[in-house]
Amino acid sequence: MDSIFSFEDIMELPSRYRANLINMVSGIKPANLIGTTSKNGQTNLAVFNSVVHIGANPPYLGFILRPTTVERHTYENLKETGVYTINQITTAIHKKAHQTSAKYDREVSEFDAVGLTEHYQQGFHAPFVAESPIKIGLSFQEEQLIKCNDTRLIIGKMEHLILPEAAILEDGDIALDQLDIAAVAGLYNYYKLEHLGNYGYSKP
């Protein structure tokens, strides 16, 4: 038995229920931590589930920034310093990673608050997460203000990519399940991954 919601039905749902439902229907999402430093040297770490591939040549990643309090620290810092990091969340650190979504004051570093470790790559100003097996350092490239709801698409260029040599397969693929990479669904639910198969390039 299917439930069928029209646009009007969705708009009449209770606010929290609607947020959960609508955040779920797009499917599973990547689980990432974005690390930044303010111009005063205060580090910040925030969980994001909206990182999206923009291009490989040159290498660009995007993420959606909502107009909210927690994420504004990330935005202010990356605009001020021009750099940020995207770090993959594993099953081992997913609870600590989720805890970074709490509304800490700006003078609190979420690294300290949740118990994760800053890692620095020579000459790069933003903090990586030492416990994350896939660490990406980016420079701010472009932003698009989305008119319909004032969210922003933030795009960065990969300046550094750090990952275990043993996890890179012959063709450039990465064994995400062997790295225990986690995934998010909706706002609060985390998943682990089991590989189904690699089907290669499709032909008619």
Added chain:
Amino acid sequence: MDSIFSFEDIMELPSRYRANLINMVSGIKPANLIGTTSKNGQTNLAVFNSVVHIGANPPYLGFILRPTTVERHTYENLKETGVYTINQITTAIHKKAHQTSAKYDREVSEFDAVGLTEHYQQGFHAPFVAESPIKIGLSFQEEQLIKCNDTRLIIGKMEHLILPEAAILEDGDIALDQLDIAAVAGLYNYYKLEHLGNYGYSKP
């Protein structure tokens, strides 16, 4: 032992290897099929791994459209008709879904070519995928041309949302693993999901 790539190292990688690697490092991605109809009534179905949540109130979803041949049918159709569908891929149909990425001619419907079934919701012009448990009908809302590489962020407003009543949990969450929802990594790898936990709204 970590491999460390600078921007320059990434740019010097062989093209296919770089595409695989860079498509992997953002983590797991949602696996969706986008259904459209041309103004002449020809249906089209294409796999996308870039669907991203834009907002819940009102309900908006986005996806990234690359400037490639296969995806241009989707873009042309949704601009011509103003509507499209986003359908979750399950483990049961993930091989058929992946096969839609082959470069079929425009006069071929991928529904027929891969063996999936068109489903219509009264009064809505774009085809849903009958085999998909979560079906979303959208109207085109906004597009942003991304300057750095000429990709586009396409945003749609949810007009219809169809999913099994039994899969909706009390608070509006959806049990994605019980629906056997699949995920993608990189360009060719598919994963299944195992629930780790629901951690709720975080407080400091």
